[in-house]
Amino acid sequence: MEPLRVGMLGLGTVGGGVARLLSGEGERIARRAGRPIQLTTIVVRDPKRPRAIAPPPGTRLTDDPRAVLDNPELDVVVEVAGGIEPARGWMMAALRNGKDVVTANKALLAEHGADLMAEAGRTGRALAFEASVGGGVPVIHALTVALTANRVDALAAILNGTCNSILTEMTESGRSYRDALALAQAQGFAEADPTLDVDGTDTAHKLAILAWLAFDHRIGPASIPRRGIDTLDELDLRFAAELGYAVKLLAWAERREGTVAPRVAPTLVKRGTPLAEIRGPFNAIRIVGDAVGEVVLTGQGAGASPTASAVVGDLIDVATGRARLTTRFLASPPSAVPSRTASAQVVDAAIQDPRRRHYLRFGILDQPGVLGRIALILGQHGISIASVIQHDPGEKLPEDSGEVVVPLVVMTHLARESALERALEQIDRLDCVRAPSLQLPVLD
Amino acid sequence: MEPLRVGMLGLGTVGGGVARLLSGEGERIARRAGRPIQLTTIVVRDPKRPRAIAPPPGTRLTDDPRAVLDNPELDVVVEVAGGIEPARGWMMAALRNGKDVVTANKALLAEHGADLMAEAGRTGRALAFEASVGGGVPVIHALTVALTANRVDALAAILNGTCNSILTEMTESGRSYRDALALAQAQGFAEADPTLDVDGTDTAHKLAILAWLAFDHRIGPASIPRRGIDTLDELDLRFAAELGYAVKLLAWAERREGTVAPRVAPTLVKRGTPLAEIRGPFNAIRIVGDAVGEVVLTGQGAGASPTASAVVGDLIDVATGRARLTTRFLASPPSAVPSRTASAQVVDAAIQDPRRRHYLRFGILDQPGVLGRIALILGQHGISIASVIQHDPGEKLPEDSGEVVVPLVVMTHLARESALERALEQIDRLDCVRAPSLQLPVLD
Ligand SMILES: NC(=O)c1ccc[n+]([C@@H]2O[C@H](COP(=O)([O-])OP(=O)(O)OC[C@H]3O[C@@H](n4cnc5c(N)ncnc54)[C@H](OP(=O)(O)O)[C@@H]3O)[C@@H](O)[C@H]2O)c1
Ligand SMILES: NC(=O)c1ccc[n+]([C@@H]2O[C@H](COP(=O)([O-])OP(=O)(O)OC[C@H]3O[C@@H](n4cnc5c(N)ncnc54)[C@H](OP(=O)(O)O)[C@@H]3O)[C@@H](O)[C@H]2O)c1
Numbered sequence: 001m002e003p004l005r006v007g008m009l010g011l012g013t014v015g016g017g018v019a020r021l022l023s024g025e026g027e028r029i030a031r032r033a034g035r036p037i038q039l040t041t042i043v044v045r046d047p048k049r050p051r052a053i054a055p056p057p058g059t060r061l062t063d064d065p066r067a068v069l070d071n072p073e074l075d076v077v078v079e080v081a082g083g084i085e086p087a088r089g090w091m092m093a094a095l096r097n098g099k100d101v102v103t104a105n106k107a108l109l110a111e112h113g114a115d116l117m118a119e120a121g122r123t124g125r126a127l128a129f130e131a132s133v134g135g136g137v138p139v140i141h142a143l144t145v146a147l148t149a150n151r152v153d154a155l156a157a158i159l160n161g162t163c164n165s166i167l168t169e170m171t172e173s174g175r176s177y178r179d180a181l182a183l184a185q186a187q188g189f190a191e192a193d194p195t196l197d198v199d200g201t202d203t204a205h206k207l208a209i210l211a212w213l214a215f216d217h218r219i220g221p222a223s224i225p226r227r228g229i230d231t232l233d234e235l236d237l238r239f240a241a242e243l244g245y246a247v248k249l250l251a252w253a254e255r256r257e258g259t260v261a262p263r264v265a266p267t268l269v270k271r272g273t274p275l276a277e278i279r280g281p282f283n284a285i286r287i288v289g290d291a292v293g294e295v296v297l298t299g300q301g302a303g304a305s306p307t308a309s310a311v312v313g314d315l316i317d318v319a320t321g322r323a324r325l326t327t328r329f330l331a332s333p334p335s336a337v338p339s340r341t342a343s344a345q346v347v348d349a350a351i352q353d354p355r356r357r358h359y360l361r362f363g364i365l366d367q368p369g370v371l372g373r374i375a376l377i378l379g380q381h382g383i384s385i386a387s388v389i390q391h392d393p394g395e396k397l398p399e400d401s402g403e404v405v406v407p408l409v410v411m412t413h414l415a416r417e418s419a420l421e422r423a424l425e426q427i428d429r430l431d432c433v434r435a436p437s438l439q440l441p442v443l444d
Numbered sequence: 445m446e447p448l449r450v451g452m453l454g455l456g457t458v459g460g461g462v463a464r465l466l467s468g469e470g471e472r473i474a475r476r477a478g479r480p481i482q483l484t485t486i487v488v489r490d491p492k493r494p495r496a497i498a499p500p501p502g503t504r505l506t507d508d509p510r511a512v513l514d515n516p517e518l519d520v521v522v523e524v525a526g527g528i529e530p531a532r533g534w535m536m537a538a539l540r541n542g543k544d545v546v547t548a549n550k551a552l553l554a555e556h557g558a559d560l561m562a563e564a565g566r567t568g569r570a571l572a573f574e575a576s577v578g579g580g581v582p583v584i585h586a587l588t589v590a591l592t593a594n595r596v597d598a599l600a601a602i603l604n605g606t607c608n609s610i611l612t613e614m615t616e617s618g619r620s621y622r623d624a625l626a627l628a629q630a631q632g633f634a635e636a637d638p639t640l641d642v643d644g645t646d647t648a649h650k651l652a653i654l655a656w657l658a659f660d661h662r663i664g665p666a667s668i669p670r671r672g673i674d675t676l677d678e679l680d681l682r683f684a685a686e687l688g689y690a691v692k693l694l695a696w697a698e699r700r701e702g703t704v705a706p707r708v709a710p711t712l713v714k715r716g717t718p719l720a721e722i723r724g725p726f727n728a729i730r731i732v733g734d735a736v737g738e739v740v741l742t743g744q745g746a747g748a749s750p751t752a753s754a755v756v757g758d759l760i761d762v763a764t765g766r767a768r769l770t771t772r773f774l775a776s777p778p779s780a781v782p783s784r785t786a787s788a789q790v791v792d793a794a795i796q797d798p799r800r801r802h803y804l805r806f807g808i809l810d811q812p813g814v815l816g817r818i819a820l821i822l823g824q825h826g827i828s829i830a831s832v833i834q835h836d837p838g839e840k841l842p843e844d845s846g847e848v849v850v851p852l853v854v855m856t857h858l859a860r861e862s863a864l865e866r867a868l869e870q871i872d873r874l875d876c877v878r879a880p881s882l883q884l885p886v887l888d
Contacts, residue, residue, distance in 0.1 A: 021593060021735055032592040034773060130590065136736035138582075138590030145589065145766065146574065146582030148476040149465060149756035274742060277721055291465055291753035292580035295743035298718060299736060309735035312593035320773060322589065322766045329478060329764060 003036035004319045007068030007099075009043045009090055010081035011061070014104050014131065016053030017308030018078060022315075023056035029312060033319035037312075041068050043081075069093045076318055078311060079103040080131075088112050095119045095127070100323065102314040104131035104307055110205035110221040113212060121331025126323035128314035133159065133206040136306030137299040138313070139285045143213040144326050150289025152214035156252040156443060159206040161281035161301040162197040163229050163249040165189040167266075168279045171237045171246060177230065189281050199228035200249065200264040207251035207262050213330075214287070215253065215260045226264035236361060236438065239389055239409045240268050243359070246276040250443065254354065261352035268359050268442040274298070275443070355414040357386065357442035362427065363434035366404040370432045374408070377430075381423040383415040405434050411442070447480035448763045451512030451543075453487045453534055454525035455505070458548050458575065460497030461752030462522060466759075467500035473756060477763035481756075485512050487525075513537045520762055522755060523547040524575075532556050539563045539571070544767065546758040548575035548751055554649035554665040557656060565775025570767035572758035577603065577650040580750030581743040582757070583729045587657040588770050594733025596658035600696040600887060603650040605725030605745040606641040607673050607693040609633040611710075612723045615681045615690060621674065633725050643672035644693065644708040651695035651706050657774075658731070659697065659704045670708035680805060680882065683833055683853045684712050687803070690720040694887065698798065705796035712803050712886040718742070719887070799858040801830065801886035806871065807878035810848040814876045818852070821874075825867040827859040849878050855886070 006022075008015055022029065022039050030036040039059050047061040055061045068077055069090060077094040079101060081087055087108050094101050096119070103109065109116070109132050120127035130140040134157075143152070158164050162184060169180040181198070184190035196202050201221075208221040229249050240247050245268035253262035269276040274296045278284040283301030288294050300306040317323040364370045375385060389409040412420070420439065428435035450466075452459055466473065466483050474480040483503050491505040499505045512521055513534060521538040523545060525531055531552050538545050540563070547553065553560070553576050564571035574584040578601075587596070602608050606628060613624040625642070628634035640646050645665075652665040673693050681691050689712035697706035713720040718740045722728040727745030732738050744750040761767040808814045819829060833853040856864070864883065872879035 017735075025593075025595070025734075028595060029593060031776075032773060034776075136591075136733075137739060138586050141585060141590035142582050145761065146585035146757055147580075147753065148760045149469075149473060149753045151469070151472060272721065274718075274721070277716065277718070289580075289753060290469075291461075291756070292750045293744045295581060295741070297739070297741055299739035306736045309591065309593045309733060312735070313590055316592045317589065320769045322769050325764045325766050325769075329476060332475075332478070 001035040003038040004033065004076060004315065005074045006037060006039045006076045006078060006315065007041040007043070007071060007074040008039060008078040008080065009065060009068060009087070010079070011042050011044050011051065011053065011055060012080070013304050014080040014307045014311065015042065017304030018080065018311045019053060019056050019059070021305070021308045021312050029316065033316040035319055037315050037319060040074065041071065043068050065090055069097060074099060076100045076102060076315065078315070079105055080311065082107070084108055084111060088116070091116055092119055095123045095125050098123060098125065100126040100128070100318045102128045102311055102318065104129070104311060106132040106202070106205045106209060110208035113209065114218045117327070117331045120327050124324065124328070126318050126327045128317055128323045128327070129209070130314050131307045131310035133209050134283045134285060134297070135299065135301040135303060136309040137283055137285065137297050137301065138310070139210070139297050140213070142287065142295070142297060143210065144330060147287065147289055147292060147295065150291045152255070152287060152289055154252070154254040154288040155210055155214050155286070156250055156275060157207070157210065157285040158248055158275060158278050158283055159203045159251050159285070159301065160197050160249060161283060162190045162194060163203070164278060164283070165281045166198070167229060167237070167247060167249065170232070170234050171241065174234060174238070176234050177232055198230040200226035203249060203251050203264045207253065207264060210251070210285070211253050211260065211262045215255065217260065219262060224262050224264060227266060229266055232266055235407060236359070236440065239361065239407070240359065242389055243268070243387060243411055244271050245269060245442065246271055247440070248275060248278070250275070252443070256352055256354055259352050266440055268440055270444050353416050353418045355416055357444060358412045358415060358417070358420055359440040359442055360410040360412065360424070361438040362408045362410070363405045363437070364408045365432045365434075366406050367432060371408060373430060373432065374410070374427055377426050378410070378412070378423050381419045383419055383423055384413045385410055386413045387411045445479040447482040448477065448520060448759070449518045450481060450483045450520045450522060450759065451485040451487070451515060451518040452483060452522040452524065453509060453512060453531070454523070455486050455488050455495065455497060455499060456524070457748050458524040458751045458755065459486065461748030462524065462755045463497060463500050463503070465749070465752045465756050473760065477760040479763055481759050481763060484518065485515065487512050509534055513541060518543060520544045520546060520759065522759070523549055524755065526551070528552055528555060532560070535560055536563055539567045539569050542567065542569065544570040544572070544762045546572045546755055546762065548573070548755060550576040550646070550649045550653060554652035557653065558662040561771070561775045564771050568768065570762050570771045572761055572767045572771070573653070574758050575751045575754035577653050578727045578729060578741070579743065579745040579747060580753040581727055581729065581741050581745065582754070583654070583741055584657070586731065586739070586741060587654065588774060591731065591733055591736060591739070594735045596699070596731060596733055598696070598698040598732040599654055599658050599730070600694055600719060601651070601654065601729040602692055602719060602722050602727055603647045603695050603729070603745065604641050604693060605727060606634045606638060607647070608722060608727070609725045610642070611673060611681070611691060611693065614676070614678050615685065618678060618682070620678050621676055642674040644670035647693060647695050647708045651697065651708060654695070654729070655697050655704065655706045659699065661704065663706060668706050668708060671710060673710055676710055679851065680803070680884065683805065683851070684803065686833055687712070687831060687855055688715050689713060689803075689886065690715055691884070692719060692722070694719070696887070700796055700798055703796050710884055712884055714888050797860050797862045799860055801888060802856045802859060802861070802864055803884040803886055804854040804856065804868070805882040806852045806854070807849045807881070808852045809876045809878075810850050811876060815852060817874060817876065818854070818871055821870050822854070822856070822867050825863040827863055827867055828857045829854055830857045831855045
């Protein structure tokens with residue numbers, strides 16, 4: 001049978017993994033694809049520089065993207081170069097030239113997924129992107145194929161292995177954020193410039209993609225409220241542990257009365273529940289469907305080989321013809337269906353304002369009656385207290401400067417964030433409290 | 445667009461769930477399938493008896509299977525009646541009559557999956573069976589679609605919610621097997637006759653299906669060595685907990701040097717690892733692929749609504765055309781491919797004989813020197829001891845009858861089962877040991 005001919009844009013971490021898997025396991029992959037998958041042309045910035053991963057024998061290395069995009073002999077383009085441009089233009093050109101496209105580019109999909117999908121719909125080609133979220137974890141297939149009978153009611157996910165490694169280290173060894181980050185960099189779990197990982201941007205990109213598939217809404221990643229782990233204090237991980245929780249950087253979104261409010265934030269997750277137990281560079285996605293109930297998928301969220309597993313899986317899906325059928329459904333415009341029962345209006349978390357538990361930490365002056373005054377204000381806003389931690393003043397806050405400021409930790413019962421914000425504003429004005437108070441959401 | 449017309453064999457727990465989902469969420473499902481999915485005819489044993497789940501309006505209820513199988517207006521047959529015959533004959537007839545088939549019938553697939561798949565291959569129709577393993581957990585899609593780039597190297601899974609509920613209860617409340625079973629029956633997690641669940645048969649059926657997909661080998665469920673949970677003593681769950689392990693009924697199979705040795709057994713699983721933390725009626729499947737590494741999928745393994753999620757997901761896959769493409773790959777005969785790199789020879793566990801840790805419990809007479817004699821024999825067979833538990837003799841074995849017999853628990857270092865068996869034979873002949881000794885494998 002005719003081989004599937006593939007051109008690839010990029011031969012870095014992911015591209016190298018793909019090249020290695022396709023050349024090392026060609027027979028196995030051919031059997032599953034029904035025909036050989038042949039990588040013929042690879043585009044890089046600098047074909048001359050020495051490379052850790054040599055291009056497989058028989059492939060051409062070039063710096064000319066047209067050698068892939070305009071090459072009539074190629075059936076599929078794999079985009080693993082990254083970034084917004086020129087990747088966006090390349091993928092549009094590939095689709096227009098009748099090629100199926102496989103990509104791992106979450107930043108691009110989060111920003112321009114809708115346009116790319118529409119173009120794939122127009123040209124009848126596949127746009128496959130399993131590798132863009134969760135590395136090797138088959139969450140895109142789960143949402144677009146296996147769980148399609150469901151209306152998704154909630155998503156909660158750990159989507160950044162760098163952050164999860166750092167948080168695991170901070171929790172288990174008591175290290176500070178700075179020290180844990182340095183260790184993760186030394187171990188290869190964090191990049192030299194980890195900004196987009198630790199500030200929650202990467203997680204927001206992935207959540208934008210998942211929320212689109214789960215809630216049928218294209219949502220710009222910039223409009224997803226986010227907090228990263230870069231301002232977390234190890235103190236709060238310790239208090240959380242005392243209360244029976246782990247702190248995780250969670251992407252979450254829940255459907256409530258026709259609205260969905262995606263957000264990214266460090267969150268307290270009850271120990272013993274699946275997401276709380278995910279350690280190190282692993283990812284996990286919890287999907288709640290109206291029919292299936294809770295499903296959790298976990299695995300390695302990044303790295304050459306797990307990500308290549310997803311890219312090559314998509315190539316097999318392209319080779320069998322399945323990928324085009326899936327794209328056809330994803331690309332169908334909302335107007336093509338009478339009623340979008342599954343879609344939901346995207347709103348700000350403050351508007352959806354569900355009732356949940358909250359973790360609060362106040363920096364208070366070590367004097368009598370402070371807890372009473374705080375509890376009083378919380379009570380006036382209808383917020384009741386589930387537990388309190390106040391150790392003896394040996395434990396001082398880092399921001400201490402002369403006065404004796406000690407941490408007071410409060411876990412609330414279910415409370416609305418809007419009420420909480422009003423209460424915190426008032427509490428932060430007390431003369432016995434050193435603002436700003438810290439607040440983290442809780443996933444029970 | 446033309447609707448997909450469906451006939452269904454069975455309207456019990458699963459059939460009822462399917463009927464409810466299709467009629468209650470018809471619009472949503474139509475949007476994802478690209479066309480309406482219309483349930484027109486349902487076959488039951490007794491159409492006259494009063495039913496908890498009424499057939500949806502517009503469907504015909506009959507006791508004549510030919511009304512579905514020979515009905516030229518139907519595109520798909522959903523088989524949710526269960527059992528081997530007549531279900532096997534029905535499915536063969538449906539495929540021969542040009543209909544796609546969706547089934548939840550693990551017993552049938554485990555026994556006759558190969559014949560059914562071959563027939564689907566001959567007729568070019570789909571045979572979809574996501575619901576047969578793991579209920580709503582998309583493990584069949586993971587193995588047949590999303591993870592196809594991988595050679596699967598190991599599977600370990602909790603596949604029976606009844607057993608897992610009973611084990612969770614025994615562990616957390618210290619109840620005996622009998623009491624925990626009675627409670628599970630009262631709570632609806634166990635059937636009135638739970639034999640096929642608790643003796644490991646149901647788990648072996650599901651493992652036969654997974655092993656076929658993962659290791660490319662059709663393996664009769666009867667040839668899978670199995671032990672159930674029905675002979676477990678709560679004592680061992682307590683000792684396991686002391687050693688840092690949970691006891692789970694595991695289905696497992698590992699690829700070693702071209703062989704695979706599937707088996708079902710109560711197994712000690714290290715606390716803190718994903719499978720150990722699965723509580724109650726949930727299922728979990730851990731897949732290790734050569735590219736992706738470890739992936740774990742969890743969710744509800746049974747019940748009307750989760751299982752219907754899988755059946756209706758398959759119907760959507762049939763409607764889009766994807767299911768036939770997947771079946772085509774699964775049905776391709778081994779001879780169609782030059783080299784079956786991914787297949788492995790199925791052997792007995794004793795032949796594969798990997799090195800692992802083992803949990804051993806001896807009933808010993810309460811006299812000095814017994815541990816020494818046991819350790820000596822283990823040592824002679826090259827088995828070294830990692831930890832020992834021997835409490836003071838207040839704790840007597842249930843089989844105690846006059847003599848003071850006390851439990852001695854040993855956790856070994858890595859050891860071959862063949863060596864262990866020889867050692868145990870010798871130990872069981874000691875006059876200070878009351879045979880038979882208990883041995884459980886360990887998953888670290
Ligand atoms: N790394 C992971 O674990 C992972 C996981 C999931 C998804 N992803 C996504 O996968 C994509 C690739 O990531 P990566 O880690 O493999 O990146 P990388 O290691 O930086 O590799 C990028 C590759 O693309 C080539 N390239 C970049 N810009 C180019 C241009 N303008 N013209 C020609 N070639 C260009 C580079 O060429 P040179 O070799 O000549 O520099 C390099 O080979 C990104 O979208 C990333 O978000 C990565
Ligand atoms: N229950 C679960 O959670 C679950 C999960 C996964 C897979 N499964 C599998 O799904 C299948 C169905 O299970 P279930 O629990 O839904 O079974 P069930 O509640 O016993 O229902 C069986 C249905 O099939 C009908 N039926 C059985 N034999 C028939 C015959 N010879 N002729 C006509 N109709 C017949 C019955 O008719 P009447 O109503 O007239 O008796 C009944 O409606 C089984 O293969 C099971 O292993 C079940």
